[in-house]
Amino acid sequence: MVKTGRSAPMLRAVCRVQARAGMTTQRRPLVQAEALTRRFGDLVANDAVDLTVYPGEIHALLGENGAGKSTLVKMLYGLLAPDEGRILWEGAPVALPDPTAARALGIGMVFQHFSLFDALSVAENVALALDDDAPLAQVAERLREVSRAYGLPLEPDRGVWRLSVGERQRIEIVRCLMQDPRLLILDEPTSVLTPQECDGLFDTLRTLRDEGRAVLYISHKLDEVRALCEAATILRAGRVVERCDPRTQSSASLARMMVGTQISDVRRSAMRDVSGPVRLRVSNLDLPSEDPQGTSLKGVNLELHAGEILGIAGVAGNGQDELFAAISGEAEAPRADAVVLDGAPVGHEGINRRRRRSAAFVPEERLGHAAAPRMSLSENALVAGHASNGFLRGGLIQRDRMLGWVDSVTSAFDVRKGPRDPEARDLSGGNLQKFVVGREILRKPDLLVVMQPTWGVDAGAASLIRQSLVDLAQGGASVLVISQDLDELFEIADRVAVIFTGRLSAAYPVRELTRERVGLLMGGADPAAAQPEMEESA
Amino acid sequence: MRLTMERRAEGGKWALLLSPLLAVVLTLVSSVVIFWLLGQDPLRALSVYFWQPVSDAYGLQEVAVKATPLVLIAVGLALCFRSNNWNIGAEGQFLIGAICGGGVAVWAHGWGGAWVLPLMLVAGALGGMAYALIPAILKARLRVNEILVSLMLVYVADLFMDYLVRGPWRDPMGFNMPQTVSFGPEATLPLLFTGGRMNIGSVIALAVVVAFALVMARTLKGFEIRLVGQAPRAARFAGFSDTRLTITVFAISGALAGLAGVIEASGTVRQLLPGFSPGYGFTAIIVAFLGRLNPVGCLIAGVFIAITFIGGENAQIILRLPRDMTLVFQGMLLFYILACDTLILYRLRVVRPVDPGATPAPGVRS
Numbered sequence: 037m038v039k040t041g042r043s044a045p046m047l048r049a050v051c052r053v054q055a056r057a058g059m060t061t062q063r064r065p066l067v068q069a070e071a072l073t074r075r076f077g078d079l080v081a082n083d084a085v086d087l088t089v090y091p092g093e094i095h096a097l098l099g100e101n102g103a104g105k106s107t108l109v110k111m112l113y114g115l116l117a118p119d120e121g122r123i124l125w126e127g128a129p130v131a132l133p134d135p136t137a138a139r140a141l142g143i144g145m146v147f148q149h150f151s152l153f154d155a156l157s158v159a160e161n162v163a164l165a166l167d168d169d170a171p172l173a174q175v176a177e178r179l180r181e182v183s184r185a186y187g188l189p190l191e192p193d194r195g196v197w198r199l200s201v202g203e204r205q206r207i208e209i210v211r212c213l214m215q216d217p218r219l220l221i222l223d224e225p226t227s228v229l230t231p232q233e234c235d236g237l238f239d240t241l242r243t244l245r246d247e248g249r250a251v252l253y254i255s256h257k258l259d260e261v262r263a264l265c266e267a268a269t270i271l272r273a274g275r276v277v278e279r280c281d282p283r284t285q286s287s288a289s290l291a292r293m294m295v296g297t298q299i300s301d302v303r304r305s306a307m308r309d310v311s312g313p314v315r316l317r318v319s320n321l322d323l324p325s326e327d328p329q330g331t332s333l334k335g336v337n338l339e340l341h342a343g344e345i346l347g348i349a350g351v352a353g354n355g356q357d358e359l360f361a362a363i364s365g366e367a368e369a370p371r372a373d374a375v376v377l378d379g380a381p382v383g384h385e386g387i388n389r390r391r392r393r394s395a396a397f398v399p400e401e402r403l404g405h406a407a408a409p410r411m412s413l414s415e416n417a418l419v420a421g422h423a424s425n426g427f428l429r430g431g432l433i434q435r436d437r438m439l440g441w442v443d444s445v446t447s448a449f450d451v452r453k454g455p456r457d458p459e460a461r462d463l464s465g466g467n468l469q470k471f472v473v474g475r476e477i478l479r480k481p482d483l484l485v486v487m488q489p490t491w492g493v494d495a496g497a498a499s500l501i502r503q504s505l506v507d508l509a510q511g512g513a514s515v516l517v518i519s520q521d522l523d524e525l526f527e528i529a530d531r532v533a534v535i536f537t538g539r540l541s542a543a544y545p546v547r548e549l550t551r552e553r554v555g556l557l558m559g560g561a562d563p564a565a566a567q568p569e570m571e572e573s574a
Numbered sequence: 575m576r577l578t579m580e581r582r583a584e585g586g587k588w589a590l591l592l593s594p595l596l597a598v599v600l601t602l603v604s605s606v607v608i609f610w611l612l613g614q615d616p617l618r619a620l621s622v623y624f625w626q627p628v629s630d631a632y633g634l635q636e637v638a639v640k641a642t643p644l645v646l647i648a649v650g651l652a653l654c655f656r657s658n659n660w661n662i663g664a665e666g667q668f669l670i671g672a673i674c675g676g677g678v679a680v681w682a683h684g685w686g687g688a689w690v691l692p693l694m695l696v697a698g699a700l701g702g703m704a705y706a707l708i709p710a711i712l713k714a715r716l717r718v719n720e721i722l723v724s725l726m727l728v729y730v731a732d733l734f735m736d737y738l739v740r741g742p743w744r745d746p747m748g749f750n751m752p753q754t755v756s757f758g759p760e761a762t763l764p765l766l767f768t769g770g771r772m773n774i775g776s777v778i779a780l781a782v783v784v785a786f787a788l789v790m791a792r793t794l795k796g797f798e799i800r801l802v803g804q805a806p807r808a809a810r811f812a813g814f815s816d817t818r819l820t821i822t823v824f825a826i827s828g829a830l831a832g833l834a835g836v837i838e839a840s841g842t843v844r845q846l847l848p849g850f851s852p853g854y855g856f857t858a859i860i861v862a863f864l865g866r867l868n869p870v871g872c873l874i875a876g877v878f879i880a881i882t883f884i885g886g887e888n889a890q891i892i893l894r895l896p897r898d899m900t901l902v903f904q905g906m907l908l909f910y911i912l913a914c915d916t917l918i919l920y921r922l923r924v925v926r927p928v929d930p931g932a933t934p935a936p937g938v939r940s
Binding site: 364365366386387388391397399401404405406407408409410411415416418419420422423428431432433 | 792793794797800801804805807808809810811812813815
């Protein structure tokens with residue numbers, strides 16, 4: 037093993053010198069993909085994709101779900117082999133048989149889903165991922181150095197289970213930086229962060245750029261891309277459709293390039309009458325989490341009126357799962373009157389009895405929770421509808437009725453699928469989401485509780501789903517949206533409350549809120565201190 | 575170097591149906607090799623094992639007699655396994671069923687009437703159900719591992735049967751042999767044909783297969799069983815309680831195993847004695863998997879395994895091969911079917927360790 041004597045600040049100085057040298061001479065691309073093609077069976081995930089990333093730039097990779105972004109970066113990181121085309125590193129063709137080869141070249145990647153061992157410490161997790169066998173103390177020392185140098189504070193000896201999602205992501209980034217990458221690939225890094233954590237991440241990325249490193253940044257959030265990136269490659273259906281400088285584009289024009297059509301803004305009447313009767317009331321609900329790593333609910337209160345959309349913001353893991361379970365009836369409340377639906381105490385009732393009271397639910401996980409992956413759509417219609425949709429006659433399952441229901445959901449929500457009744461796992465994420473949301477909305481429920489309605493869904497599907505939620509509320513139903521996507525909540529909700537460590541803040545009318553205030557609440561700031569005006573107006 | 579298993583992208587349904595056939599073929603090929611190593615003519619041995627049992631009416635009846643308990647137990651086990659409830663103790667439930675039903679026969683011996691037989695069947699089924707509820711309730715209430723409890727209870731049932739036939743239930747006229755009285759005509763299942771041992775029990779087994787095929791395909795309970803096994807969280811979302819289902823499927827499979835036990839006692843053996851079961855409860859696990867956890871599949875698989883039982887008995891007489899050969903067959907069959915299933919769903923890949931010399935140490939590039 038080669039010992040390194042250089043410290044991180046020295047390295048940064050060296051990099052900066054190189055960056056400057058690179059800028060004075062002509063700009064040579066750091067990495068180029070030339071006509072990369074990758075097929076999965078009949079599907080062409082990448083069709084002759086060209087990509088050029090220069091040192092010292094933050095390059096956005098934009099596209100809807102299934103546009104081929106992940107396939108492309110997986111080829112760049114050596115996880116997938118291209119069928120055709122080649123990859124050039126500083127002008128020379130390279131073969132990347134596996135991620136180790138990519139890392140050896142200087143390519144690092146931070147995945148959307150973290151691969152950390154909860155039971156181990158930060159340093160142990162980093163040591164496991166490194167390609168050499170450095171002793172733990174040395175890893176911890178280098179980790180401390182790198183994290184300090186890039187403004188990513190981390191304590192090497194802390195157990196990962198004690199860290200927030202933002203801190204966990206820091207581990208992944210620091211782990212990459214310790215390999216001193218020249219190209220850093222980030223796959224939707226901000227989807228789980230608070231606005232404040234996002235700002236911190238952006239500062240780090242800008243530092244990396246100023247050192248002459250390149251960043252390839254995958255995101256759905258167009259505002260972010262416009263603020264952060266100086267180049268963008270836009271993919272649609274496996275092909276490059278546009279290259280642009282996102283700073284000169286509007287979010288709407290970027291979205292148009294991504295989906296190829298104009299995305300309609302969600303239509304809603306400006307002032308909705310939300311003074312209707314209270315349809316759902318949760319009062320003083322304490323609920324210990326069934327999951328030992330979960331978050332217990334503490335004294336949760338909320339009121340949801342007829343015709344209203346109430347948004348619940350919060351960083352993942354702050355009790356959203358538990359709140360959904362308590363309202364849906366998947367978890368039993370300690371008191372019957374802790375959850376009151378249309379005046380009836382339902383805290384002890386199961387999910388199907390609540391469904392018969394015209395409530396409907398859409399959980400966060402599409403595959404495995406809302407739908408059984410290996411069952412057909414008609415059987416998945418039965419999952420949520422056996423108690424309320426009349427799919428049974430004389431104790432026997434009526435397959436034709438279920439199929440008819442699938443057909444109506446398909447046409448009403450534009451679910452695109454091959455065969456009439458495919459298995460749930462064969463649908464793309466967006467189409468399956470349209471199905472599981474449509475399955476509930478088509479029942480015309482009086483109460484809809486939906487969690488992360490557009491998570492990982494392309495812009496077209498997201499817009500359709502949000503519009504249908506707004507339409508449902510305008511028809512007089514109550515909608516509770518639990519989401520980490522602030523843009524979404526600001527777009528459709530009438531009032532927003534924030535959940536943090538199992539406690540729910542008061543709900544504030546959305547026009548009195550700013551992103552910053554919600555962000556502070558999401559990070560656990562004292563509501564009174566964070567929003568003095570809110571307290572006055574409430 | 576290490577081996578990893580990767581999930582294959584496309585594992586077609588046809589492949590999962592092909593898997594049991596492939597397993598049967600592999601078992602036959604392996605047994606040819608074993609026969610050859612034992613110095614037998616492989617073709618003759620195969621004929622003794624697989625052809626002679628089905629070549630005459632008596633043989634066919636014997637196949638039905640052996641298949642009946644296997645199919646009954648396997649159908650119940652299939653429900654359990656489908657919903658991720660691992661009832662490994664069907665052998666115990668089978669024995670308790672035989673004890674409860676046989677107890678009625680012993681008690682009513684010499685004075686009972688036409689009511690004895692129905693009472694025996696009910697008592698056997700209830701006994702097996704109650705015995706299966708022990709691991710079920712422990713699992714549902716206290717999260718005790720049902721595999722261990724149900725398996726260990728087999729030996730309790732076995733020894734209990736031993737105690738009964740050596741002690742309180744021993745036939746007073748039986749020259750001190752450890753066995754009960756031979757059941758009277760009021761306590762024996764009627765035969766279907768003369769000149770064989772096939773009885774009403776086989777008809778009951780067929781009816782059970784049809785009933786459960788309908789339950790699994792067309793009723794909400796069948797859907798619930800499949801959903802809980804495939805996607806437990808989705809099952810919770812559907813409002814199905816997995817603990818209640820655990821109790822239900824254990825109760826059903828225990829009842830079916832108990833019913834098989836009392837049918838074996840009253841239709842075939844007609845008394846209780848040590849070594850009452852040739853291991854039907856364990857063999858039925860193979861039948862359930864070979865039959866793809868599907869009631870009709872269990873029927874087909876049960877008949878096939880029954881043939882190997884009879885073939886094994888023939889081979890003892892004609893070829894002087896040990897009875898263990900049958901167990902070797904069954905073991906190979908389960909091994910092959912699990913291997914086929916796994917290799918159809920997964921692919922093996924050799925992962926070579928990273929050569930440390932090829933990787934630059936982090937932090938040295940500049």
